[in-house]
Amino acid sequence: MSIKPLAMRDVLLDRIWKAMAEDQKIFFASADFGSPVLDKIRADFPDRFVNVGIAEQNLINISAGLALEGYTVFAYAIAPFITMRCYEQIRVSLALLSEVRPMNVNLIGVGAGYSYVVSGPTHQCYEDITLMRALPNFRVLSPSDHVSAGALFDRCVSTKGPKYLRFDAQVLPVVYENGAPDLDVGFHIHSTGKDVCLIATGYMLHTALNVAESLTAAGHSVGIIDLFDISNFAADQLQAVLSSYAGIVTLEEGFRGRGGVDAMLFEFIARRGLSARMLNIGVEGGYRFELGSREELHEQVGIGPQSVLHSVTTFVQSLSD
């Protein structure tokens, strides 16, 4: 039986809401950002819910203060605002301070990539992976469906330290029908191939799955990996998996060549001495103002299914040259 797709945030917030009844140490802070499930938290736990208003800098500092007092804090806002508006607060009062003080603050950023389709580049978010992975002590988690997003709750509560949860704003198809992936591994192998391995994060896993069907039909043997823990995956295991491929393709809904998953895997492959060649699929160019569907916008910047299929096909052919 297939699972009905849900919004990532609603599934995680539902887990938080249920846990708050038992765990008096969970505190929820929002920067005037809501959801129907959040209404339950607001109604049932008014003493451990706070709306700081449209004030992300204060959201981070209040969260840091609460965490220093022993609370497990979930801080909630739109992705570009909870990362970039308050980056120095995050650096100083979370990344740096957690070096010496145990703190558990979980930043939930909703609106990864182009998921706020018609809102334009202020609300879209193509820089957050780069920025958040640059911070020591931070864990960057980028799930691809609501099952894997909801499963992050246990990790958020059980693991100290600051974390950034990069959530899509749209309801995405369910990938993990048979249960959440192994969070300790940090990535999940959806298929194993011989020619090329597509490593995607977030929404782009769906594009990878889509494109893989066409590649397979064209006679290519394609592996697919969902990299959902960008900062703390099982490196030896990933090396073992990737060592059998001649080509690796990274797919992310973020600027290409600006320090995101592409740079992280370039470095990984170099450090680990893998011989695979690499193709990076990411947002080409800078900020754009065109309107269109998410797929149309993706095609404009080189990360839509047609663009990816073309790029990967050319790449795979070049591997045998």
Add this chain to the structure above:
Amino acid sequence: MNISPIDLREKAHWVWKETLAVHRRAPETRLASSLSSIEIFVALYYGGVLRFDPAQPLAEHRDRCVISKGHGSICMYPILADLGYFPLDELQRVCQTGSFLGGIPDPVIPGYETVNGSLGHGVGVATGMALGLKCKGSDRSVFVVSGDGELHEGANWEAIMFASQHKLDNLHLIIDDNRISMLGYTDDIVSHGSLSARLSAFGWDCLEVDGHDVTAVQAALLKMKENCTGKPKALIARTLKGHGVPGLENAPLSHIMNPKPELIDSLLEQNT
């Protein structure tokens, strides 16, 4: 801690001398802004205002003291050493390899709660701590010491609005109002006008005091702490940057000025 007014003044004078001595050995430290806040910290730590335990700097039963004006709190080094947070000998090694006492204090120093020096973060984090203490039913208080210059950072005002909205009467903001930022008088940069008027408009209870009259600062802090009426509280301490050092005191560029070593030696000699 019961301490007489005479003893409190003597302690403030001792801290003033030790701060000069630290700066004499470590000229990388910011002297002028550390001299304006001495009586504030002496009143907090010796005047019976704060509850603290040097043996357990992060004990749950402590009052929280967040020192937002990082650079301007070098005077805390002798205070913390004197109180037993770390050995007095450590004062000889400020800014030296292997010491934890740097030019700008870090939270590796026993007694420091948060990251300071990058200005404008303390008020917000202290506000979160005050909210957390209220939420868990604690009767402990939070004190945060900020400079007037760093109140130019907008994040402070997000927290100031928040604190009154949430009736955080366990939160005490002490402003070292020396009215000088790095490049001159704050009135010439972006004037705060009357900080009391501003903070009152934001829903805070405000007191003003001569920030170099340590017994007056002590009295004001004790009064503030006792007075819990659903409003966060602010003490505006009128101070002089570079207090007591000729040429430095109230000089517009005092933040980045280092008095000559001979002058410091002579001041220390005169004040033995």
